Each structure stands twice: as structure tokens, then as C-alpha cells.
Amino acid sequence: MSRAAETPDGARVPTPEEILALGHVPLLASFFRRVHNDMPEPLREVFAEHGLTARHGAVLTQLVAAQPASVSQLAQRLHVSLSTASGLVGDLSRAGLVTRHEDPGNRRRTLVSMPQRHRPLFEEFVAARAAPLLRAMDRLSPRDRAGFVAGLTEWAREVEGQDDDGPDC
Template identity: 65%
Template sequence: METHGLTPRHGAVLPQLLAGEPLSVSEVARRLHVSLPTASELVGGLSRAGIVERTEDPANRRRILVSLAEDFRAPLEDFVARRGEPLLRALDGLSPSERAGFLAGLSAWVHEVQNQAVPSRRPPR
């Protein structure tokens, strides 16, 4: 990534592309909670590095679809799996009720991150 001048922000796009079908740049922006120009810039950098491929949507030629270049799929899958191992080990050590509590907390955090349009200023406890 560094060889191509890419940053961790560029890397955030990659797991989104690993999970399934090609995404539009608009969908990348929505998933990452960034503006469309920012998503376009991130995808452009990854495309110039050969990590992602951009193609016309056959259903709408004005729309560009982004997919992970096949040469990068296996290394990225391996990277994501290795990054998840500590979490899986930690979850294995929890009781069912502790896992449920962890899931509830994680779900609440995800909800807050996804709905962060206007950050609230709460007084310290």
C-alpha cells in the first residue's frame, strides 16, 4: 500500500469489496460514511495501484462498479482472518451471557457510529 502512496483510509475500502458483489462508488461512500468525492478519490488510488477494478454497470452505463482485483482476494482474505483471530479467541473465553452482553454493546456502538450525523456533547460522568 505504501509503495503506491495509499493510506489506511484506502484500506478501509477493501473489506467492503471482499464480502460480495461489486459496489458502486456511491455505495462505497455510504458504507464508509464519507462523501462521494472522497470515495471516488479512494477508489481511484486503489485502481491506479491495480488493487481494484472499475467497470461500467451493464444495467446503467453511467454507473461505475468497483470490485477487488482477483490477485488481491486471497491475500486480503488471509489478512482479515488473521486480524479477527484475537477477537474469536476472546469470544471463546466468554460465557453465553457474557457474549450476549458483548454483542449488545457492540451493536449499540455500531448504531451510534452509523448514526453520527450530529455528534452529541454529553457531560462527563
């Protein structure tokens, strides 16, 4: 097996096929830039009024997927420091988008959840944002879908590892 070409700093040079695939990545930027435009108006107003960012949205997405969660669980899932996660939760709590309460199983632990009144609005937003990806994945075979999910997951881990304080989008 021949060794892949490397740059002077040791990074692997992508193959021509990989370069073609990587050409799609910048096209996704517009999808991420229009996140606020895709938000339901009441949610967009809360985000604007309280200066909330995509990182706050990432916390809410985690709570829609599996709630309640402790602040340390959120920090771990988002690959951010505990203090960053705590600050994000505090901002969301002041905005009224999350509640904090004592864990009945461990009184020293605080759990974070999304109030039921906000859940349908945020679920609608997540579904709308996920629709293009889910349609694309539906066209893949189960094997290709599993490979895509594995590749995307590893890419996200690699990118997150470059920024100790986690993702911005």
C-alpha cells in the same frame, strides 16, 4: 430510577463499572498501530509505494465482504462523502488493487471490485487481523456475543458521527 450524573456540557458520566471497561480501550491502540506490520509483505509494499492508508484498507475490506459495490455504496458503508470514496477508489485503482467497470444492469453506474489475484492475499490479512477478536467472541455465549456486536456497532456509529468524513483506522 435515578438520573445518571452529567458533566457541565451534558455528557453522561460513566459508572465505575463502565470506567473499568473503558480502561481496556487504550490497550487496543497497539493493535491498530501495528496494522502495517501485520500485512503480508506484497500488500505492505503496494500500500507503501502508493501512499495508501487505513482508509484505503477499509475500502478493500468492504470489497472482500461484499463485492462488487458502487462508489456510492462504499461511501455509505464507510460513512464518508461520495467525493472521499471516489478518491479512495481512484487511489486503489491506480495501485492496481481494484478495478472499476460499468454495471451491466445500469450503465450510468460504476462498480468497483477486487481482482481475483489480490483476493487471497487480502483475505489472509483480514483473517489474521480478525483472529484475536474472533477468539474472544468464541468464548462468549450467543447472547453475550450478540450484545457485544450490537454495542460495538453502536459505538462505531457514534464515533463516526463525530467525524463527518469518516474513520481514519
